[in-house]
Amino acid sequence: MATPIYAAILTIIYVALSFRTLLLRRSHDIPIGSVGDPVLKRAVRVHSNFAEYVPLALILLYLLETRTTTDMGFHVLGVSLIIGRLTHAYGVSQLDEDFRFRVFGMVLTLGTMISAAARILASYVS
Numbered sequence: 001m002a003t004p005i006y007a008a009i010l011t012i013i014y015v016a017l018s019f020r021t022l023l024l025r026r027s028h029d030i031p032i033g034s035v036g037d038p039v040l041k042r043a044v045r046v047h048s049n050f051a052e053y054v055p056l057a058l059i060l061l062y063l064l065e066t067r068t069t070t071d072m073g074f075h076v077l078g079v080s081l082i083i084g085r086l087t088h089a090y091g092v093s094q095l096d097e098d099f100r101f102r103v104f105g106m107v108l109t110l111g112t113m114i115s116a117a118a119r120i121l122a123s124y125v126s
Contacts, residue, residue, distance in 0.1 A: 002070050003062040006078040010054050013085060017047045038095055046089045053109050057081050060116035067123045077112045084108025 021043045025031065034041035061078060068074070088105025091097060 001065060002074065002078065003058065003065050006061060006081065007058050009082055010058065010085065013082070013089075014047075014050055014054065017043075017050055017089060021047045042093055042095070046092045049092065050085055050089065053113075054081075054085065057109065057113050057116070060113055060120065064116045064120050064123075067120055073119070077116055080108045081112045084112065 021040070024037075024040045024043050028035075028037055028040055030037060030040060034044055061074070061081070064077070065074060084105045084107070086105070087101050088109065091099070091101025091103075091105060094101075
């Protein structure tokens with residue numbers, strides 16, 4: 001099983017994003033919300049977006065791995081998810097955002113999810 005490796009790596013990234021948000025809240029003395037602070041607002045969105053996409057992506061990877069063999073294609077999807085989430089987080093975190101990072105990150109994230117779902121469905125047809 002390789003999915004636990006990707007889950008562990010993504011958990012470490014999630015915790016790092018959590019600490020970043022926590023430290024920003026503490027340094028700006030903002031216990032909840034962002035009170036319009038642009039840096040905190042972006043950190044909150046990066047953290048939330050990660051929490052919105054990663055669980056379903058990991059479930060899909062797990063289901064793919066249990067339904068098919070763990071091949072190079074599976075690992076390409078796992079690595080793509082990690083790179084996608086890191087790229088998206090970096091892009092959205094920038095006040096002077098270069099949207100190419102956000103777009104590239106979402107393309108990798110959604111591409112991973114669509115590819116995993118398609119491979120799962122295809123495994124039932126074969």
